[in-house]
Amino acid sequence: MNAQRHTPSVTEVRDAEILDAVADGIRRYGPRKLTAQDVADAAGMSRMTVYRAMGSMDNAILLALTREFTRAVARVQATLPAPGTTVSGATRLALFLGAGAREFVASELVASVRTHQPELLEPYLSGRLGRSQEVVLAAIAELRDAGIADGSIAPSAASALTLLFLLRGVALGAPLLRADGAFERTSTELTELVAAALANTADVHSAQLN
Secondary structure, rough: OOOOOOOHHHHHHHHHHHHHHHHHHHHHHHHOOOOOHHHHHHHHHHHHHHHHHOHHHHHHHHHHHHHHHHHHHHHHHHHOOOOOOOOHHHHHHHHEEEEEEHHHHHHHHHHHHHHHHHHHHHHHHHHHOOOHHHHHHHHHHHHHHHHHOOOOOOOOOOOOOHHHHHHHHHHHHHHHHHHHOHHHHHHHHHHHHHHHHHHOOOHHHHHHOO
């Protein structure tokens, strides 16, 4: 039986249009220079509609970041070997973490906020487990559970939260690592270290090559 496709409501369509305008504006102007009027003009609606939907520009930026993280998680998940293949759950989890760090650094939206308004991004990532981190944490937990189910991860292995902190550490250290030309190596090492800590790494290298 085919699952019914979700038809976005008028409110969901409106909010998506606002977030599209917010994300585009951040990339073009940076978050400090972006105004509600800029967003309203780009989205083809009034400034009051933007405020009613988003509450504030800071909140609109955070919602745009959450959507960015959600989409990044989906992209990384789509690149992983399918469950049930010869690649273990432990390897799939390790690959997810390395690729997740790369996605974070590759995001123009995240980079713009980090460059122009770091005081908005840093507490969002380091001061609390906000919605963006909850999305990543849920994906890690799902992969960890799958590894436990197939026997490639011991139930006593590092928790999903610990693995999130490892991923976040590499991602937040990206400016320093990139300055030294070490980011790509560190991302690969993150994958290998997690695989080594969780399980047999025999199939990690072949999965990375495919």
